[in-house]
Amino acid sequence: MSEHTVSAYDQELTELAGKVAEMGGLAEKAFSDAVSSLVSQDLELAKVTIQKDERLDTLQQEVEVKLIEIIARRQPMGQDLREITAATRIANDLERIGDLAKNVAKRVIAIDSDLQSKKLAIGVEHMTELTLSQLKLVLDAYTRRDAEAARRVQEADAEVDAIYTSLFRELLTYMMEDPRVITQCVHLLFCAKNIERIGDHATNIAENVYYMVTGERLPEDRVKMDETTFSA
Amino acid sequence: MNEMPNLEQASAMTTSKISANNVQVYYGDTHAIRDVNIEIQPQSVTAFIGPSGCGKSTFLRTLNRMNDTIDICRVEGTITIDGEDIYNAKVDPVQLRAKVGMVFQKPNPFPKSIYDNVAYGPRIHGLARNKAELDDIVASSLQKAGLWEEAKDRLDEPGTGMSGGQQQRLCIARAIAVSPEVILMDEPCSALDPIATAKVEELIDELRENYTIVIVTHSMQQAARVSQRTAFFHMGVLVEEGPTEDIFTNPKDKRTQDYITGRFG
Numbered sequence A: 001m002s003e004h005t006v007s008a009y010d011q012e013l014t015e016l017a018g019k020v021a022e023m024g025g026l027a028e029k030a031f032s033d034a035v036s037s038l039v040s041q042d043l044e045l046a047k048v049t050i051q052k053d054e055r056l057d058t059l060q061q062e063v064e065v066k067l068i069e070i071i072a073r074r075q076p077m078g079q080d081l082r083e084i085t086a087a088t089r090i091a092n093d094l095e096r097i098g099d100l101a102k103n104v105a106k107r108v109i110a111i112d113s114d115l116q117s118k119k120l121a122i123g124v125e126h127m128t129e130l131t132l133s134q135l136k137l138v139l140d141a142y143t144r145r146d147a148e149a150a151r152r153v154q155e156a157d158a159e160v161d162a163i164y165t166s167l168f169r170e171l172l173t174y175m176m177e178d179p180r181v182i183t184q185c186v187h188l189l190f191c192a193k194n195i196e197r198i199g200d201h202a203t204n205i206a207e208n209v210y211y212m213v214t215g216e217r218l219p220e221d222r223v224k225m226d227e228t229t230f231s232a
Numbered sequence B: 001m002n003e004m005p006n007l008e009q010a011s012a013m014t015t016s017k018i019s020a021n022n023v024q025v026y027y028g029d030t031h032a033i034r035d036v037n038i039e040i041q042p043q044s045v046t047a048f049i050g051p052s053g054c055g056k057s058t059f060l061r062t063l064n065r066m067n068d069t070i071d072i073c074r075v076e077g078t079i080t081i082d083g084e085d086i087y088n089a090k091v092d093p094v095q096l097r098a099k100v101g102m103v104f105q106k107p108n109p110f111p112k113s114i115y116d117n118v119a120y121g122p123r124i125h126g127l128a129r130n131k132a133e134l135d136d137i138v139a140s141s142l143q144k145a146g147l148w149e150e151a152k153d154r155l156d157e158p159g160t161g162m163s164g165g166q167q168q169r170l171c172i173a174r175a176i177a178v179s180p181e182v183i184l185m186d187e188p189c190s191a192l193d194p195i196a197t198a199k200v201e202e203l204i205d206e207l208r209e210n211y212t213i214v215i216v217t218h219s220m221q222q223a224a225r226v227s228q229r230t231a232f233f234h235m236g237v238l239v240e241e242g243p244t245e246d247i248f249t250n251p252k253d254k255r256t257q258d259y260i261t262g263r264f265g
């Protein structure tokens, strides 16, 4: 996009997008570190991940301040208006992703023992890989202003949900087979739920990127088929 | 045009107040308005925006034949109001301008009393049979223009002694006094401070209920605040017209996008 007649305006918009991009990097890292610390019971990494969440909170507040400042000074219109509202909403989603990652890290400390069996974590790892790649794709779509890529991310969320449902059943089976793993499995279940919600936030981001680029809303979200809420 | 008119266009034709078709305006050899087509809806505010010199005022003036007063100006195409061609030889421009009133950029009250400013139009058009009727018209026009409380105790004082914002509302009262159906406003707030501007904008919003309003403004924020539909002009061409919220959040044409986001060279 060509530049504004007032160049300070361009700088402000770039700064805002820069903060969101930084948040994206931090959220991704927090998420992958939290799950790594879970799988390997790395308490040190878990603690560091919890501490680092503060930076995401700070950045989110800075984004909000910047947004209000830009509205007050520039009265943004058109593409600019969509861009700053999208940036703010995306920043909110990223902040929430940070919180969910932090919650996973806290559970690592709560479990505070090696997993009874490696196989318990395989499903969670698999779900993480997929969700993390969704998050990477959508952040990439944001930087590249790629509506088509954002749409694909929204579509792929169904897969994350499907994995969550099957993981739910799998963990349930382990618990029935061996009551000694119940505590760990319950923690893992909550972790899986957090990851599933991170996937939802990635979908929100995708919808905002799509709107930001095209000015159109993505077709309504598909109906959620989360049978775990019935069986839980 | 070999496309089938869609439903929206078809209904626009039956409900619009003003309909302009293939309008061209020339000043001597200068082609100032190029093939403009637009439907203007009743009981709503339509804003014309665009860079200076793009032809907003010129096109606005075609709607009540104010361009007739400019010697070198020539208008082609068709403009109808309620289905009647306003350029038809049988139309009296003076009557037309009562039906399609106009408010200008700089408040221009006559050097007369507040009362006489408002009573001027009704007098020349013979709208009042006696003093009592004229008093009524003056009072109700000032009321509709939101000026009655400020003016009622000083009706004999000169209109030129009022503040800029009051003068502009007086000019609106003057336009209203002859019972127009359409009110054209050419940058009515450009000489006013923010408070006076807000009062005029509030007034425009109230008047919308009973009149068809077309406003030229160089302030996009003003267009966004007061209008239901916005038309963007560029170099004599009507680039894009649509619901105001669409024009300001998701314009279709790159020229509109560049203009509203402040990217014009």
Ligand SMILES: Nc1ncnc2c1ncn2[C@@H]1O[C@H](COP(=O)(O)OP(=O)(O)O)[C@@H](O)[C@H]1O
Binding pocket: B027, B030, B032, B050, B051, B052, B053, B054, B055, B056, B057, B058, B059, B070
């Ligand atoms: N009375 C006039 N005589 C000759 N040219 C005119 C006259 N009024 C406007 N123009 C020309 O017509 C074009 C459109 O002007 P105008 O309608 O005043 O634009 P806007 O209101 O959008 O600023 C400009 O090029 C301007 O110079």
Ligand SMILES: [Mg+2]
Binding pocket: B056, B057, B058, B186, B216
């Ligand atoms: Mg003008």
